[in-house]
Amino acid sequence: xxxxxxxxxTATTDRHNGISADPTGARVHDVAVIxxxxxxxxxxxxxxxxxxxxxxxxxFGLAWREYDWGSDHYRRHGAMMPPDGxxxxxxxxxxxLGAVGAPDIPDTETxxxxxxxxxxRFSQYVNLRPVRTLPxxxxxxxxxxxxxxxxxxxxxxxxxxxxGGRIYRGEPAEAAIQEAxxxxxxxxxxxxxxxxxxxxxxxxxxxxxxxxxxVHTMPFWDEVVEQTLAGRPGVRLEKILVDAMAAKLVLAxxxxxxxxxxxxxxxxxxxxxxxxxxxxxxxxxxxxxxERDHPSMFEPVHGxxxxxxxxxxxxxxxxxxxxxxxxDHLGEPAAAADVVAAFEAVLAAGVRTPDLxxxxxxEEFTAAVARHLGEAPAPH
Ligand code: NAD
Ligand code: IPM
Ligand code: MN
Numbered sequence: 583x584x585x586x587x588x589x590x591x592t593a594t595t596d597r598h599n600g601i602s603a604d605p606t607g608a609r610v611h612d613v614a615v616i617x618x619x620x621x622x623x624x625x626x627x628x629x630x631x632x633x634x635x636x637x638x639x640x641x642f643g644l645a646w647r648e649y650d651w652g653s654d655h656y657r658r659h660g661a662m663m664p665p666d667g668x669x670x671x672x673x674x675x676x677x678x679l680g681a682v683g684a685p686d687i688p689d690t691e692t693x694x695x696x697x698x699x700x701x702x703r704f705s706q707y708v709n710l711r712p713v714r715t716l717p718x719x720x721x722x723x724x725x726x727x728x729x730x731x732x733x734x735x736x737x738x739x740x741x742x743x744x745x746g747g748r749i750y751r752g753e754p755a756e757a758a759i760q761e762a763x764x765x766x767x768x769x770x771x772x773x774x775x776x777x778x779x780x781x782x783x784x785x786x787x788x789x790x791x792x793x794x795x796x797v798h799t800m801p802f803w804d805e806v807v808e809q810t811l812a813g814r815p816g817v818r819l820e821k822i823l824v825d826a827m828a829a830k831l832v833l834a835x836x837x838x839x840x841x842x843x844x845x846x847x848x849x850x851x852x853x854x855x856x857x858x859x860x861x862x863x864x865x866x867x868x869x870x871x872x873e874r875d876h877p878s879m880f881e882p883v884h885g886x887x888x889x890x891x892x893x894x895x896x897x898x899x900x901x902x903x904x905x906x907x908x909x910d911h912l913g914e915p916a917a918a919a920d921v922v923a924a925f926e927a928v929l930a931a932g933v934r935t936p937d938l939x940x941x942x943x944x945e946e947f948t949a950a951v952a953r954h955l956g957e958a959p960a961p962h
Contacts, residue, residue: 609642611912614674614877616696618652620886621896622680628898628948629678629905632921635955636909640917647674653684653692662695668703676908677879680901681886702738704876706869707768708775709737710907711852711883716899717930719860719938723832726858731838732783733855734776735848737869739768740799742845764799764844766806773810775872776842781816786839789821790847803844824851831855852883856900861937863897866904868911880908894943897935899925902951924954 617626630646637644649670651663662682664670671677682697683689700706714730715721721729746760773789780787789807793800804821811819822830824847830837831851835858843851856865865883882900890896902925909918928950934940935947942950953959 610645611642611914612645612647612673612675613908614671614677615646615648615679616651616677617648617680618682618696618886619654619684619692620681620888620891621884622652622682622886624891624894624896624944625882625898625901626678626680628944629901631948631957632902632924632951632955633905633909633917635952635957636917636920636924637914639920639956640914642914642917646678651696652682653687656687656691656695662692667696668699671700671877672704674877676877676912678905678908679879679881681882681884683886683888685888698742700879701869704869704879705738705871705873706876706879707736707738708772708868708870708872709733709735709848710779710868710870711735711848711855711865712903712907713852713855713859713865715859716864717926718932719864719929719934721835721858721860723835723858726835729835729838729855729858731835731855732779732840733848733852734772734779734840734842735852736768736772736843736845737848738845739763739765740845762796762799764802769803769806770810771872773807773842776840777811777814777817780840781814784839785816785818787811787817787819788827788838788841789819790824790827790841790843790851791821792824792847794823807842827851828854831858856883861897862900863935863937864899864903866900866902866907868904868907870911878908878911880904880911894945895936896944897937898944898948898951899929920955924951927954 615626617623634644651667656662677700683692711733713733715727741762743761743763745763748758750756776787791800791804793804808819811817831854841851852865853862856862859865862884867881867883869879871878882904884900887896902921906918906921909921928947933942933947933950935942935944
C-alpha cells in the first residue's frame with residue numbers, strides 16, 4: 583500500500599490519527615458511514631463486511647456509526663444532512679462514504695449539500711486516486727498491463743467555486759459567470775504532497791495544465807508547482823497540457839507515476855484512468871486532510887450509478903479499495919494489504935462483475951473476497 587501512504591502526515595495528539603481504545607484496551611477505530619444513494623447502498627455494506635473480517639484478523643475493531651443521510655433524507659427533510667451534520671462527523675476517526683446523487687434531485691442540491699461541504703469543512707485538500715492494472719482485469723487499452731499511477735487531485739478550490747452567479751434569468755441576455763479560484767497556499771500544499779509521494783515511488787511528477795488557453799490561473803498553477811518542486815532531490819517534474827494528457831494516458835498509460843492536477847482536470851482524468859484500468863468501478867479515492875486536524879474521507883471514484891442501482895451488479899472493488907486506503911490511514915497497513923490482496927486474488931481467479939465482462943453479482947464477488955479474509959462458508 584505504499585502508493586497510498588500519505589507521507590506528509592505528522593503525528594499529533596488529535597484523535598483523527600484513529601487511535602482510540604475500547605474499555606478492554608483493544609484498538610478500535612471509530613468510523614462514520616454514509617452509504618448515501620444508488621449503488622452506494624450496495625457497495626458500502628459489501629465493503630464493511632470485508633473490512634470487519636480484516637480487522638478481526640489483525641486484532642483491532644471498527645466501530646461503524648451509520649448516518650442515514652443523502653437523497654432520501656433530502657426528500658423527507660429538505661436537506662441532505664441535519665444542520666449539525668458536519669459537527670457530528672468531526673468526532674469520528676474517518677468517514678467512509680458510498681456515493682451521492684439521484685436523478686430526480688439537482689446535483690447542485692445533493693453534492694453541494696453533502697459531499698462537497700465535507701471535503702471543504704474538513705480541509706480535505708488532497709484527493710488521492712491510485713490507478714493500476716489489476717490481476718485478471720483486461721484493459722480496453724493495449725499496453726496498459728503495467729499501469730501504476732496515482733492522481734493527486736486538488737480537492738477544495740480551483741474550478742469548483744461558489745464565486746459567480748446568473749443574471750437576466752429567462753431573458754435573451756441571460757448569462758452565467760463562474761470564477762475559478764487558485765491560491766498560492768492551495769497549489770503549494772497539493773504540489774508538495776505530490777512531490778513527497780513521488781519521492782517514495784518512481785520520482786516523476788506530471789503536472790497537468792492548460793496554460794495555453796486559460797491565461798491567468800493556469801500559468802499561476804505552473805509557476806507555483808515549479809517553485810514548490812524546485813530543488814527537491816529525487817523528484818523530476820514534467821508539465822503537460824490537459825488535452826495532450828488525455829491522449830497520452832490512452833496511448834502510453836505506463837508513462838506516469840504521480841499526476842498532480844487541479845480539481846476539474848483531476849476529476850476528469852481519474853475517470854479516464856479508471857476506465858483504462860478496466861472500469862471506473864475499481865477506482866478508489868481518499869479525501870485527505872494530511873495535517874489530521876479533521877477526519878479524512880474515503881470513497882470510490884464512481885457515483886451512484888442510477889442506471890444499475892438496485893440490480894445487485896455493482897462492482898464493490900472501488901469501495902473495498904477505498905476501505906483499504908482508510909485502514910492504511912488509520913495505521914493498519916497490514917490489514918489494508920490483506921484487503922487488497924483478497925480482492926486481487928478473487929479477480930485473478932476470474933470472478934468478475936459485469937462492468938469487467940464477468941457474470942458475478944455484488945454478493946457473489948463480495949462472498950468470494952470475504953472467504954479469502956477468513957469468513958466461514960455459509961452452511962447449506
Ligand atoms: P457514475 O460513476 O455513477 O456512473 C457512470 C457509469 O459507470 C454508469 O454507467 C455506471 O453504471 C458505471 N459504474 C459506476 N460505478 C460502477 C460500479 N461500481 N460497478 C459497475 N458499474 C459502475 O457517474 P454518473 O452516472 O455520471 O453519475 C450518477 C450520479 O452520481 C450523479 O448524480 C453524479 O453527480 C453522482 N456522482 C457522485 C459521486 C460521488 O458521490 N463521489 C461521484 C461521481 C458522480
Ligand atoms: C468525484 C465526483 C464529484 C467531483 C462530483 C459528484 C461533484 O465526480 O468525486 O469524482 O467532481 O468531485
Ligand atoms: Mn468524478
